[in-house]
Amino acid sequence: MNKEVEKKYKRKVKEFQKHNKLYYDKSTPVISDREFDKLKADIINLEKKYSFLSSANSPTKSIGFKPSKNFEKFKHKVQMLSLSNAFEKEDLINFEKKILNYLNEKIALEYSVEPKVDGISASLTYLNGNLTYGVSRGDGSEGELITNNLKTIRDIPHKILKKNIPKEIEIRGEVFIEKKDFEKIKDNFANPRNAASGSLRQKDPKVTSKIPLKFIAYTFGFTSENKFKNQSEFLNELKSWGFLTSDYNKVIKGIDELFTFHEQFEKKRFDLNYDIDGLVYKVNSLQLQKRLGFTSNAPRWAIAHKFSADHAYSEILNIDIQVGRTGALTPVAKVKPVNIGGVVVSNATLHNEDEILRKDIRIGDTVKIERAGDVIPHVLEVDIKKRDGKSEKFNFPKKCPCGFETIKEFNKITKKYDAVRRCPDKGFECEKIAVEKIKHFISKDAMNIDGLGKKVVEKFWDLKFIKFPQDIYNLDYQKISSLDGWGSQSASNLKFSIENSKKVTLDKFIFSLGIRHIGIENAKIIADFTNNIKSFLNFFKKDKIKELINIDGIGETQVKSLEKFFQNKTNIKVVEKLSEILNVKEREVKSKGKLKNVSFMFTGKLQNISRAEAKSLIEENAGSIVSSVTKKLDYLVTGEKPTNRKVEQAKNLGIKILTQKEWSDLFN
Numbered sequence: 202m203n204k205e206v207e208k209k210y211k212r213k214v215k216e217f218q219k220h221n222k223l224y225y226d227k228s229t230p231v232i233s234d235r236e237f238d239k240l241k242a243d244i245i246n247l248e249k250k251y252s253f254l255s256s257a258n259s260p261t262k263s264i265g266f267k268p269s270k271n272f273e274k275f276k277h278k279v280q281m282l283s284l285s286n287a288f289e290k291e292d293l294i295n296f297e298k299k300i301l302n303y304l305n306e307k308i309a310l311e312y313s314v315e316p317k318v319d320g321i322s323a324s325l326t327y328l329n330g331n332l333t334y335g336v337s338r339g340d341g342s343e344g345e346l347i348t349n350n351l352k353t354i355r356d357i358p359h360k361i362l363k364k365n366i367p368k369e370i371e372i373r374g375e376v377f378i379e380k381k382d383f384e385k386i387k388d389n390f391a392n393p394r395n396a397a398s399g400s401l402r403q404k405d406p407k408v409t410s411k412i413p414l415k416f417i418a419y420t421f422g423f424t425s426e427n428k429f430k431n432q433s434e435f436l437n438e439l440k441s442w443g444f445l446t447s448d449y450n451k452v453i454k455g456i457d458e459l460f461t462f463h464e465q466f467e468k469k470r471f472d473l474n475y476d477i478d479g480l481v482y483k484v485n486s487l488q489l490q491k492r493l494g495f496t497s498n499a500p501r502w503a504i505a506h507k508f509s510a511d512h513a514y515s516e517i518l519n520i521d522i523q524v525g526r527t528g529a530l531t532p533v534a535k536v537k538p539v540n541i542g543g544v545v546v547s548n549a550t551l552h553n554e555d556e557i558l559r560k561d562i563r564i565g566d567t568v569k570i571e572r573a574g575d576v577i578p579h580v581l582e583v584d585i586k587k588r589d590g591k592s593e594k595f596n597f598p599k600k601c602p603c604g605f606e607t608i609k610e611f612n613k614i615t616k617k618y619d620a621v622r623r624c625p626d627k628g629f630e631c632e633k634i635a636v637e638k639i640k641h642f643i644s645k646d647a648m649n650i651d652g653l654g655k656k657v658v659e660k661f662w663d664l665k666f667i668k669f670p671q672d673i674y675n676l677d678y679q680k681i682s683s684l685d686g687w688g689s690q691s692a693s694n695l696k697f698s699i700e701n702s703k704k705v706t707l708d709k710f711i712f713s714l715g716i717r718h719i720g721i722e723n724a725k726i727i728a729d730f731t732n733n734i735k736s737f738l739n740f741f742k743k744d745k746i747k748e749l750i751n752i753d754g755i756g757e758t759q760v761k762s763l764e765k766f767f768q769n770k771t772n773i774k775v776v777e778k779l780s781e782i783l784n785v786k787e788r789e790v791k792s793k794g795k796l797k798n799v800s801f802m803f804t805g806k807l808q809n810i811s812r813a814e815a816k817s818l819i820e821e822n823a824g825s826i827v828s829s830v831t832k833k834l835d836y837l838v839t840g841e842k843p844t845n846r847k848v849e850q851a852k853n854l855g856i857k858i859l860t861q862k863e864w865s866d867l868f869n
């Protein structure tokens with residue numbers, strides 16, 4: 202048992218070390234802040250539960266990351282520590298309880314409350330008022346000497362003229378980037394903290410000076426004399442010495458009051474010019490701070506009360522209407538940028554017209570946004586109390602931005618109109634749909650053209666380089682190489698991957714056409730039915746689409762959608778042109794597997810798996826699917842409510858009948 206726990210612990214510490222390096226040293230994290238914090242918490246909890254666990258690389262022992270070899274090292278006179286985290290009220294109650302136990306006193310503690318600016322900390326040593334050393338936190342004991350880089354930041358005074366400045370004092374604070382400046386460079390960094398860290402730790406200070414970094418001061422490290430009583434008093438002094446301090450610093454007594462303030466602040470943090478990921482509470486009395494001291498990696502007298510990592514509040518600036526590949530109009534809220542678990546969110550989906558009506562979402566509203574896992578950020582609810590009385594109900598446009606009147610389809614099964622409003626799918630005639638179709642065409646599961654991402658498609662579309670998918674194969678690479686951000690190498694790389702994509706299998710080709718209701722699995726079925734590109738073209742020209750209805754997996758919806766697609770002349774032209782340019786091959790069928798030479802047919806509803814997925818599984822194991830009960834069939838697989846006729850036929854022919862479980866047992 203202990204061995205298992207130790208193994209798990211070691212694995213987590215190793216993982217932590219890897220991400221710690223990416224986070225602090227390389228400024229290129231690959232996991233979110235939420236995952237990073239969770240990993241830290243997991244390790245801490247394991248250590249709490251099993252006292253025999255310990256490692257020098259644990260987050261309870263190590264801080265940040267050792268200084269980079271690019272810079273001269275500098276030993277901090279007073280360690281630059283981390284902060285413990287609190288997420289729940291209970292964590293705060295425990296924090297105060299521990300302090301009072303440690304002090305063995307029953308007093309009402311006063312806290313200095315400060316926004317936890319999400320940047321990277323830096324230490325500035327002033328000798329006789331002159332900025333002499335500027336250092337990064339590094340691993341807490343040793344940092345990197347980056348004085349010249351820090352001097353490029355305007356908020357950092359090079360000289361302090363006030364008489365009351367100690368002979369030697371080390372001022373600590375946070376280097377960060379404002380949200381508006383981050384917006385300009387956000388494509389290069391995961392979040393503002395990485396932008397600040399990456400820019401500050403450049404070898405060449407000239408590079409640092411190009412990024413508008415800011416500095417907020419919040420504490421001192423080493424000082425040759427200490428005349429201050431309270432943290433709040435010291436913060437005021439910092440201001441008088443010429444430092445920028447936060448306008449939101451405050452003094453609060455009592456855990457309930459801290460908690461309420463946190464709740465309120467969380468709802469307005471989007472209004473700050475910079476990113477914060479929580480509030481820091483510090484025991485205000487410097488004398489008590491001294492008595493409390495430090496654990497191995499954090500002060501006992503301070504805690505960071507983090508904001509939720511999966512939701513945040515923000516204000517809706519506008520509601521944009523986006524048109525998808527199949528014509529669905531999706532309303533998207535443009536919100537004031539807010540950091541949710543390490544990712545800056547400025548768009549949140551509102552799903553559809555009905556959702557806006559139901560929640561009565563309006564421009565100017567303060568809303569709660571959720572971003573959990575990889576799900577697209579979406580608006581959960583409106584904070585009605587924040588409404589000023591001037592806002593108006595949102596009028597969902599009845600027209601697509603392309604000008605066509607939109608429609609709501611009637612669903613025959615539910616006997617209700619769809620919640621989604623659509624541009625009637627006229628294909629390439631709607632400009633919005635056309636771009637989306639091209640984006641789909643190049644995507645991974647379709648033609649898979651590396652180097653031609655969605656952004657590039659949009660750019661080429663705006664420049665009128667492409668209007669239809671076939672235009673991709675007739676690009677002017679000379680012109681492309683002279684575009685901003687391009688060169689001859691990147692243009693020739695693009696050419697290479699476009700040429701490479703020309704060889705494609707029929708199923709991928711069909712899928713890439715982006716016909717509504719024809720997903721990857723349906724495309725495979727149609728590819729198998731039509732066999733090769735020539736008969737695929739003839740099949741649709743001769744309008745034999747209805748024959749498909751007899752194939753398992755294809756229903757009326759798919760047939761109707763295919764008919765509609767091939768009634769459109771532009772679509773036919775696109776398909777014909779592409780078939781001339783591309784080298785479309787037959788679908789590759791797996792030849793080895795447990796189900797080789799075994800054929801199946803399904804009837805009835807399967808549990809926890811779609812028909813398409815079930816077919817894929819059979820194909821992956823080299824089996825085949827047939828569409829009618831004949832002697833060629835080996836197994837009839839029955840789900841819920843199978844068609845009696847098929848079961849009877851199978852029985853008459855002596856074909857084996859399997860339940861879903863028996864079927865899946867055939868190949869595990």
Ligand code: AMP
Pocket residue numbers: 282283284315316317318319320321322338375419481505
């Ligand atoms: P962590 O990086 O999670 O260990 O959290 C500690 C860090 O929070 C410090 O090293 C600072 O970079 C940062 N921080 C931001 N604002 C403050 C503040 N007002 N007081 C102390 N630390 C702060």
